[in-house]
Amino acid sequence: MAEFNAPRRGSKSFYPRVRAAKQTPSMKGYGSENKPLNFLCYKVGMTQVVGKNVHKASPSFNQEVVVPVTVVECAPMKVFGVRAYTKAEIGFAVLSDVLAETHDSKLERKISNFKRKTSKKENKENKENKKDVYTLEDFEKELNDIEYFTLLVHTQASFKKTPDVTELFIGGTKEQQLNFAKEKLGKEVTISDVFNEGDYLDVKAVTKGKGIQGPVKRFHVRKLRPKAKKQRIVGSIGPWNPSTVMWMVARPGQMGYHNRTESNKRILKISSNVSEINSKAGFNKFGMVEGQYALIFGSVPGSIKRCIALRKSIRPEQQKGVQLEKVDKILKK
Numbered sequence: 001m002a003e004f005n006a007p008r009r010g011s012k013s014f015y016p017r018v019r020a021a022k023q024t025p026s027m028k029g030y031g032s033e034n035k036p037l038n039f040l041c042y043k044v045g046m047t048q049v050v051g052k053n054v055h056k057a058s059p060s061f062n063q064e065v066v067v068p069v070t071v072v073e074c075a076p077m078k079v080f081g082v083r084a085y086t087k088a089e090i091g092f093a094v095l096s097d098v099l100a101e102t103h104d105s106k107l108e109r110k111i112s113n114f115k116r117k118t119s120k121k122e123n124k125e126n127k128e129n130k131k132d133v134y135t136l137e138d139f140e141k142e143l144n145d146i147e148y149f150t151l152l153v154h155t156q157a158s159f160k161k162t163p164d165v166t167e168l169f170i171g172g173t174k175e176q177q178l179n180f181a182k183e184k185l186g187k188e189v190t191i192s193d194v195f196n197e198g199d200y201l202d203v204k205a206v207t208k209g210k211g212i213q214g215p216v217k218r219f220h221v222r223k224l225r226p227k228a229k230k231q232r233i234v235g236s237i238g239p240w241n242p243s244t245v246m247w248m249v250a251r252p253g254q255m256g257y258h259n260r261t262e263s264n265k266r267i268l269k270i271s272s273n274v275s276e277i278n279s280k281a282g283f284n285k286f287g288m289v290e291g292q293y294a295l296i297f298g299s300v301p302g303s304i305k306r307c308i309a310l311r312k313s314i315r316p317e318q319q320k321g322v323q324l325e326k327v328d329k330i331l332k333k
Contacts, residue, residue, distance in 0.1 A: 010219030010250055017218075020259045024164040025204040025309040034172035034180055038311040039194045040155055040164060041294065043205070043302050044071040045283040048331040049268065049295060051324035058322060065322055066331070069268060070300040071277060072308060073157070074191035074292045078104060081152035082136065082181040083167065086145055095146060096134035100186040107154055109162040136182055149177040151184060155307070158290055164307050191292055192270060200313040201265045205302035209257035219250035260301045264317050269295040269327045279332040295327065 029037025046068055053065045080103050084095040139146065149170060154163040168189065170177040195201070215221045216232045223231045238245050245251070271277075272292050282288040285304045297319070302308055 008248075009221045012248055014258065014260075015247070017254055017258065019209070019254055019257045020206045023206050024166060024307050025206065025259065026166055027202070027204050027309040027311050029169035029171070029311045030314050031171040031312060034170070034176040036151065036168040036189055036194045037171055038166075038169055038309060039074065039189075039191055040077060040153075040166055041072040041074040041191065041308055041310060042155075042157055043300060043304055043306050043308055044073050044286045044289055044293070045304055045333075046070050046299065047277070047333055049324070049327045050329040050331065051268075051327050053322050054325045055321065055323040060322065064328070065324075067297065067322055067324065068299070069295040069297055071283070071289065072294050072296060072300070072310075073289050074270075074294050075156045075158070076188040076190045076291070077153040077155055077168070078188055079151050079153050079168075079181075079184045079186060080104070080107060082139075082185055083150045083152055084134070084139055084146045085148050085150070087147055092147055095142075096138075097152065098134055098136055098139070098185070099152075102186065104154070104156070104163070106161065106163050107165075110154065110165055136178070136185075139178060143174055143178070146174060148174060149181050151181060151189070153189060156188075159287070159305065166309070191294060195267055195270065195294075195310070195312070197267055197270055199267050200316050200319070201267060201296070201310050202261055202263050202313050203265050203296070203300050204259065204261040204309040204311075205300065205306055207256050207258050207260050207301045208303045210255040212253060213255040214252045215250040218253065218255045221250045262301060263315060264313050264319065265300065266297040266319055267294055268297055268324060276330050277332070283333070295330075297324075 024040075027038045031037045048066050049069050050064055050066055053060045053063055055061060079100070081097050081099040083097050085092040086095040139149075151168040151170065152165070153168050154165045156163065170180055172180070214232050215234050216223060221234055224233065224235060234250050237249050237251070270292065274289050274291070274293065277293060278288050283304075300308060
């Protein structure tokens with residue numbers, strides 16, 4: 001009799017398989033350099049680049065190779081506030097925010113407080129409750145009670161009416177973080193301020209949504225024989241006793257639109273020369289790239305025009321296989 005072998009179908013790493021709570025990913029940055037540690041950009045599509053392979057263990061060492069890359073548009077991000085965090089009973093809590101004197105009118109679409117005028121009743125209640133409005137000078141005085149600072153930023157993508165808002169984490173000591181925040185308040189942060197060519201990144205995004213799918217597509221379980229009552233189902237979901245369905249049994253449900261993080265993606269190129277990347281027709285479903293863009297080795301989760309979060313790898317590991325010294329040529333689609 002042949003040996004029975006039925007390896008588990010699907011991964012138990014990603015549970016629960018539910019829709020992401022929001023489409024804009026948030027990411028914490030880690031590092032000692034006194035500069036922003038994460039960034040938001042938008043997925044444009046994929047193309048190919050030509051370059052010289054410098055990986056000595058590769059069969060194509062010292063030869064020209066063609067590799068796939070993902071193009072992401074990296075418009076500058078505007079700093080509209082500084083946020084201070086203090087210690088809480090569990091973790092950290094927001095102490096206060098200091099906002100810039102002026103802000104972009106598009107930001108009012110995202111944050112309602114900027115366009116809503118407070119009533120006389122609310123102003124009176126605020127005075128009675130003695131709600132303090134912090135300034136940057138107050139942050140300096142209470143520096144001992146503050147754990148770290150972040151920058152409140154919003155994107156400036158030309159194809160979006162409503163910007164995406166996130167926090168940029170800053171490296172260095174508390175004093176260095178505060179000084180950096182003072183310099184950047186009301187100004188722009190570009191991807192060149194955060195990353196360099198050749199850096200390894202962690203990429204986070206919400207994947208493409210597939211809706212509700214059955215167990216065959218969702219977990220790749222084997223289809224049943226043609227004469228069975230149903231083919232695209234699990235043969236047995238459990239015994240009579242105990243009368244319960246275990247959580248690891250493949251069941252129909254939501255597929256896609258999940259938060260996913262991929263580690264150690266390498267930036268091959270950062271440039272503002274859009275003539276190198278844009279074809280006459282532009283990218284399918286995106287159009288023309290405007291401003292700064294980056295080329296990331298391999299694929300990136302998410303659909304076209306979706307917001308993608310980048311940060312420096314927290315567990316850097318050298319890329320295996322092909323390693324390009326530089327990008328010699330971009331193959332336009």
